Amino acid sequence: MRTRFAPSPTGYLHLGHAYSALTVGQIAAEFCGSALLRIEDTDSTRCRPEYDAAIFEDLRWLGLDWPEPVWRQSDHSSDYDATLTTLAARGLLYPCSCSRRDVAEAGATPGWDGLVYPGTCRSRPMKDARPGDALRLNLARALEATGPLPAFTETGPQHAGTHQPDPEALLAKIGDPVLRRKGTGDPAYHLACPQDDAAQGITHVVRGADLWHATFLHVVLQTLMGWPVPTYHHHDLIRDESGTRLAKIAHSRAIRAFRDDGMSPADIRRMVGF
């Protein structure tokens, strides 16, 4: 059994991360498995070295440990490029130059993770890709290529059971996802995450419930690429007093801010219910 904690160095770790990292460690211990640390540093506009260094410092301070070497996504760009080349050769990608505003103005409908791309650029061939274009997966074609999708097992509190992704729901609620980002050409999370789960031999993906719906798309990528489908466990998110999600973007309080106030690792564990 092998699982992972996969933070992105786009801010300081907060209590939600502490809860997630401790849950990953606890589930690994239950299975006598191992818990890897993976740095998801593909977003070159938001990742910063000081956040990266702080991940290691904060997790060690909390008393967590992990096998070396730590997998860093920025070391694996050529692997993600190879997958994009494979998908493009199978006719499953297209270049897209739409901005968020273009998408909104084209009458996109709300889906599981923001607006569903309305397909404006879908008929553009790859040979017309311009520098800085995003690359999107043509989901309808991808689903034709996979045929029926495999069921996956979820062991988390909200959706425990077996789930078979429904192609119609995927098309209506996810649409054509970006696999290479506009402008920077960085690989997108939905590409790098399932690719690395396969490359690292992850048998159990343990992560926050905010990524529940992403799993359905990850199963599509896994099936397309012949990667194994791991078992999933989406844990509840820690919520702050006002009931909003504790997120870095919401300027939630960093673990290190509590530490600077004199709190101990044991205090943090208690605060998140461990």
Ligand code: GLU
């Ligand atoms: N890097 C993602 C995040 O920080 C986690 C992805 C995952 O565990 O699949 O939210």
